[in-house]
Amino acid sequence: QKEVEQNSGPLSVPEGAIASLNCTYSDRGSQSFFWYRQYSGKSPELIMSIYSNGDKEDGRFTAQLNKASQYVSLLIRDSQPSDSATYLCAFHSGYSTLTFGKGTMLLVSP
């Protein structure tokens, strides 16, 4: 059974700090990985996708993938209170649809 593990949090960081969110997955056949952000009472929205080992940067966000260790992480630089949300990790193995983790709640304090 494919599984995604995330620390439920909350992860608390002060404004301006780097927030580091981590995710591990069980399926070695996984080929693509996604980070979704979900504000309370809202729907998930895609913020990053990554397919190859290494880092991918987009503005203040950096996704890091290590397939050998089966983990993917999301770094948020210069964290803002507006980044406070639940972050969902998801992966696709190519044989089925996305498998989502339960999410990590991030709280950024002013």
Next chain:
Amino acid sequence: NAGVTQTPKFQVLKTGQSMTLQCAQDMNHNSMYWYRQDPGMGLRLIYYSASEGTTDKGEVPNGYNVSRLNKREFSLRLESAAPSQTSVYFCASSEMAGVLETQYFGPGTRLLVL
């Protein structure tokens, strides 16, 4: 361009009642999905439709049926609602199911079954 729309936004049902949740997308996507989200359980796939004319079961299909009415619309039906089906339901769509897919979510339907 509204993206993915869902109706209703909120619904209260009594045990045993039936209802249909509606979903439509205007992005010309081939694939559509229904998820439920419960506290502490994350997003769980109920059913999906990889393309018009096809539907497949996801992780938690029991108690639900779906219809891919056309390329734009994908409905979810509860024939006899149970309190265990109290949840937030999200519809999503993607251009094509597969490794490179990006799913776009609707605003959700909050369902309470008494």
